[in-house]
Amino acid sequence: METPENSSKLSAIVQSSEDAIISKALDGTIKSWNPAAEKIFGFTEAEAVGKNISIIIPEEMRKEEAGIIAKVKNGERIEHYQTMRRNKNGERIFIALSVSPIKNDEGNVIGVSKIARDITKQKSDEQKQSMLAAIIDSSDDAIISKDLNGIIMSWNPGAEKIFGYSEKESIGKHISLIIPKELMDEETHIISNIRAGKKVSHFETVRITKDGRKINISLTVSPVKDRNNNIIGASKIARDITEKAELDKQRKLLTKQLQELNNYKDEFMAMASHELKTPLTVIKANLQILESKIRTDSRADFVNKALKQVNKLSDLISDLLDVSKIQAGIFELNLTTFDMVPFLTEIIDGIQQTSTEHVLVFNSDVKKIIITADKDRLEQVVINILTNAVKYSPNTEDVQVVVSLTDKKVVVKVTDQGIGIAEEDLDKIFTRFFRVRGLASTFSGSGIGLYISSEIIKRHGGNIWVESEKGKGSDFYFSIPVD
Numbered sequence: 001m002e003t004p005e006n007s008s009k010l011s012a013i014v015q016s017s018e019d020a021i022i023s024k025a026l027d028g029t030i031k032s033w034n035p036a037a038e039k040i041f042g043f044t045e046a047e048a049v050g051k052n053i054s055i056i057i058p059e060e061m062r063k064e065e066a067g068i069i070a071k072v073k074n075g076e077r078i079e080h081y082q083t084m085r086r087n088k089n090g091e092r093i094f095i096a097l098s099v100s101p102i103k104n105d106e107g108n109v110i111g112v113s114k115i116a117r118d119i120t121k122q123k124s125d126e127q128k129q130s131m132l133a134a135i136i137d138s139s140d141d142a143i144i145s146k147d148l149n150g151i152i153m154s155w156n157p158g159a160e161k162i163f164g165y166s167e168k169e170s171i172g173k174h175i176s177l178i179i180p181k182e183l184m185d186e187e188t189h190i191i192s193n194i195r196a197g198k199k200v201s202h203f204e205t206v207r208i209t210k211d212g213r214k215i216n217i218s219l220t221v222s223p224v225k226d227r228n229n230n231i232i233g234a235s236k237i238a239r240d241i242t243e244k245a246e247l248d249k250q251r252k253l254l255t256k257q258l259q260e261l262n263n264y265k266d267e268f269m270a271m272a273s274h275e276l277k278t279p280l281t282v283i284k285a286n287l288q289i290l291e292s293k294i295r296t297d298s299r300a301d302f303v304n305k306a307l308k309q310v311n312k313l314s315d316l317i318s319d320l321l322d323v324s325k326i327q328a329g330i331f332e333l334n335l336t337t338f339d340m341v342p343f344l345t346e347i348i349d350g351i352q353q354t355s356t357e358h359v360l361v362f363n364s365d366v367k368k369i370i371i372t373a374d375k376d377r378l379e380q381v382v383i384n385i386l387t388n389a390v391k392y393s394p395n396t397e398d399v400q401v402v403v404s405l406t407d408k409k410v411v412v413k414v415t416d417q418g419i420g421i422a423e424e425d426l427d428k429i430f431t432r433f434f435r436v437r438g439l440a441s442t443f444s445g446s447g448i449g450l451y452i453s454s455e456i457i458k459r460h461g462g463n464i465w466v467e468s469e470k471g472k473g474s475d476f477y478f479s480i481p482v483d
């Protein structure tokens with residue numbers, strides 16, 4: 001029987017309950033709303049009471065709700081029914097609901113009481129769990145857990161695929177099932193790491209399959225902790241890297257073979273260039289004598305043509321010899337101290353004399369720039385960059401050389417308005433034998449000059465680089481430390 005004492009006890013229970021306790025009339029009007037309902041749904045008692053229950057029922061759940069209410073009107077009670085509601089912010093929340101009819105003294109149903117428990121966290125934990133389980137099930141890697149005694153506790157399909165044992169065959173067995181005898185020490189080492197709370201990452205080792213094959217695997221082992229942070233076991237992720245290990249082996253072998261072939265080629269190039277140089281020097285000397293003797297003769301023209309080609313050949317052989325020296329690590333500098341301004345002026349004048357179509361303009365703000373460098377080698381660099389600027393700008397006439405000085409280095413910039421270089425080739429032009437594709441038919445060359453130039457500049461402690469746009473021209477730069 002309801003007494004004032006009973007009623008106040010009940011009220012205290014409703015007020016302090018963790019679950020939302022709501023009552024409503026049969027038309028859905030909310031009649032009571034406890035503090036837990038406010039906590040779960042966000043509406044205060046004043047905001048909720050008098051409103052229709054639809055304030056917490058999402059559109060898509062209304063039909064379901066009507067079905068429940070129909071049952072309750074018939075006197076039925078619905079227990080722990082899981083459904084979805086929305087809170088004041090419109091966010092969806094999962095609840096477990098018990099719905100009971102409220103009857104009057106005559107036993108007629110006059111309203112409904114609802115007890116709702118927020119199970120959003122539980123639901124999201126469940127979802128996370130099933131997501132994790134799905135990941136483990138579908139992983140190609142073996143994912144295994146074991147206790148601190150090495151007894152296998154879980155074994156995913158990936159482990160079955162890699163090691164051949166089914167889940168049933170492996171759970172409860174010792175992990176030594178898949179460890180080769182000679183590597184048993186590893187397990188002791190891994191377990192001692194795990195006991196100390198340490199992870200073992202990407203450890204490459206060998207394991208043994210059910211059919212006795214040895215496979216290469218990459219292993220990551222992490223400690224597994226219980227709720228109180230005690231280490232209770234280890235989880236292992238193992239990836240089969242047998243194929244990778246085989247590829248690595250082959251790659252190493254091929255690299256070694258390539259290296260050997262490359263060495264043979266370098267040795268051959270050094271030997272051939274050397275053997276070619278001697279006879280060529282003799283031919284050149286004799287042609288020069290011949291040329292001086294028949295200078296006024298009509299046959300001198302033939303000798304001149306032959307001399308020109310011999311000079312080209314001689315330059316190419318010198319370049320090849322330089323490359324060999326660089327490869328063999330015996331490329332040495334002969335350093336002297338000199339002024340760079342007259343040095344550059346002289347080279348530019350020399351090239352100007354042989355170039356009728358181009359005008360070479362030299363600009364230097366500074367009158368004197370003292371550097372310590374190998375003069376011949378530096379001359380080789382300047383000639384290479386300048387003759388390239390002339391060669392690769394056939395339909396324009398300006399080539400500019402600008403020198404600038406900072407406190408630590410001198411920068412030489414050579415500008416042409418020629419064919420330019422595509423972006424994808426910019427970082428390749430300083431490598432050995434590289435020439436931009438499709439040039440050979442129009443411009444002769446060997447693709448060695450810039451490689452040697454960059455080696456010379458690097459050995460001086462400087463830098464060489466290029467800025468260029470295809471069809472618009474190029475700016476070649478090199479820098480050398482100043483004294």
Ligand code: ADP
Pocket residue numbers: 384388389392416418419420421429434435436439444445446447448449450451474
């Ligand atoms: P090459 O004997 O071919 O000129 P280099 O090593 O001097 O050899 O140059 C390498 C390549 O860089 C050239 O073949 C050419 O494609 C490109 N190159 C060099 N200088 C220029 C320039 N001023 N303009 C356009 N392309 C250039």
